[in-house]
Amino acid sequence: MERTLQLLIVLTSFVSNKAYENLALHKPTWQLYPFPTAELTWGSDKAVDGLYTNLSAGGEQCVISDNTRSTAEWRVDLGGVFSIHHVFIQYRTDGLDWDERNDHLMRFLGFSVYLSNTTDKHDGVLCFHDKNYTSVTIPNHVNIPCRYHGRYVIYYNNRTHRPYPDGYSRFAHNELCEVEVYGCRFKKYGENCSIPCPQNCQESNCDIVTGACRGCVSGYTGQMCTEEYYRVDLMKITECRNNTYGFECREICGNCMHGEQCHHVTGICLRGCDKGRKGAKCKQVCPVGRFGYNCQKNCSINCFVPERCNRVTGLCEGGCQVGWSLPTCDTKCDNRMYGRNCSETCGFCSGKEQCHVINGICANGCSDGYLGNRCSEVCRNNTYGSDCSLSCGNCLYLYGEQCHHVTGHCPRDCVTGFQGDRCMEGNEDESPAKVAYELVPAAIHMHEQS
Structure with missing residues (x-):
């Protein structure tokens, strides 16, 4: 399947761009690390201005991101959820031969394209991730098949996990001279976007080529949602169960709150995510330093490794720093305890006071009958x-x-x-x-x- 997809992309003329509308032209854009002081010259909007006759920095028709970054991300907001056919990308060349001596080719390798209904790529679908291209085989412009519905097209690349494959650049870059997103508006399909999606498609969404529904309204089934159910018990069967969703219930729900069923069509968790997950579909793990339901809680600064804890329970990695108590290290030692993880017992401080939570010393002396800094020694010598x-x-x-x-x-x-x-x-x-x-x-x- 991967080789087939690669072949489709290499054949960049596999479809005429004129068959579908470029939905990205002059739409709002964003990128993660803009090049400092050059937003007007090489800003994120350059990738959707319709201009890519000059593929160099001096042409001011390309997006150029900041240097020495480990991740690169760019997106365009189509302004609504549309049916997408493919995404065209023209990368920067600077007018040089497109071979292993071209640094821009090295920066293009390993890229990904996502389609999402939110600005978070993890909430959407991965249209393509380059795992096989080399400095010899990667073309300088590509057509990425992406037959899904979505609002945001997201370009992503990273250099975060060494060692990198041969020919890869050291850092990640956005050097997009043009990104064109071809598809249909107004719930249509077909090469000219002239055929309405079947009327019983859920949310009027259908495959842009075949017209097959992404899901059916209640009471209908079949690829085109033309088969009608008459019995109430059969109508119930049309909704996905057992933590599945989507077309023919082929997709698996994420970690919804308390293991609940996600929405049978969209896969969205209606009451939020279980512990350790986030995102509309709860398929994304909590980032480092966050835990709990919907990743709403911060790991404690008092963890032995500050702000590092279990994404589900909040249990600190390596326990707590001295003076703080398990499991989440967000409360000080109490009940006459002190030390790391509050594992040491205080002596007999004057007035039954709490000893110092770090070193166990009694600040105001000892109770009758005891001596020492920690008041743990009994009187002796009669x-x-x-x-x-x-x-x-x-x-x-x-x-x-x-x-x-x-x-x-x-x-x-x-x-x-x-x-x-x-x-x-x-x-x-x-x-x-x-x-x-x-x-x-x-x-x-x-x-x-x-």
């Missing part, structure tokens, strides 16, 4: 309380414990001669000798444990 500034009482230690680091309460009991939760109240009934006798083994035990 201390407790605020800033570990209080000394434990006369606790009875059997296993090397100390008093509770927050309250100062003794873990078991007091040595003889003391009482109270913290064993700091003296007992007058006990003699000093007995107190000293009972303190000795506890002190010895603590020394052995240290």
Whole structure:
């Protein structure tokens, strides 16, 4: 099929341009990267002015885009949806021989032509994409078959995926000296655009050569929509189902919202796109940095790789930067967490405050019983309380414990001669000798444990 299409294009005289009207003549145009300060000389409108006797820059009859760009795009607005037969393109030559020594030939290689009802090429159909031409075989003007209906004809080329095929230029350019779009107005077909499309064609659209309908109004079927259904149940069958649309339901719907059926004729998703897709037909994936339904959400700047996330879920690539929480990294750490992906737990900050979300440091000191920058260390060396500034009482230690680091309460009991939760109240009934006798083994035990 590809070789057949190439052959049709090489035979640039395969159809007389006079058989159809040039719908693009003097219509509004646009290009992605105009040549700086030269919009009047080499502007996008030069491709539809009907002039291409001088194919050089000095002739001021050609579009010339900016240099050193990786993509090139140009379009013409036909002013309405028309039935197209083919697109004629005359490329810039500068009056040089059209061979591998001509830089303009190298810039033409790899081009594409789209027909769309919107300004987005992905919403339309691809009429042609050059994958086989070489610097020896590409002609300096082409006729591209494009038997569809549409409003915008879009020329596109790119140099974004190295390595490029042999003979390709390093950068992409628009160097269009003329673009002519031949077809019929007013829902007609035939070589002279004199035959009305069959009356039961949906939206009166039919093939520009054969007159076959692109779809039928309710109750009719067949190529020319002349076969009438009488039964209600059969009438329902005429609408495409199972996520298909178009002529004979041959086209596959895009990713419509929640997997819903697209419009059975146009393929447009009536309630928008599912997560990760955009465009009228929801066939275009979200660009880098966008995600969600209809690509409406921005990936977070706080992703580990800023603004890079999963097109469907918004989950950041590589997780979050320090201080931000998963999955979308658009909220700061909370609930006493900090660090990358909020995976670290804060210590015991004063007043139960949140620690610093990046480094975990407690800005206003520690709660009673804790110390360190992150307040994660308990008091030691027989201390407790605020800033570990209080000394434990006369606790009875059997296993090397100390008093509770927050309250100062003794873990078991007091040595003889003391009482109270913290064993700091003296007992007058006990003699000093007995107190000293009972303190000795506890002190010895603590020394052995240290």
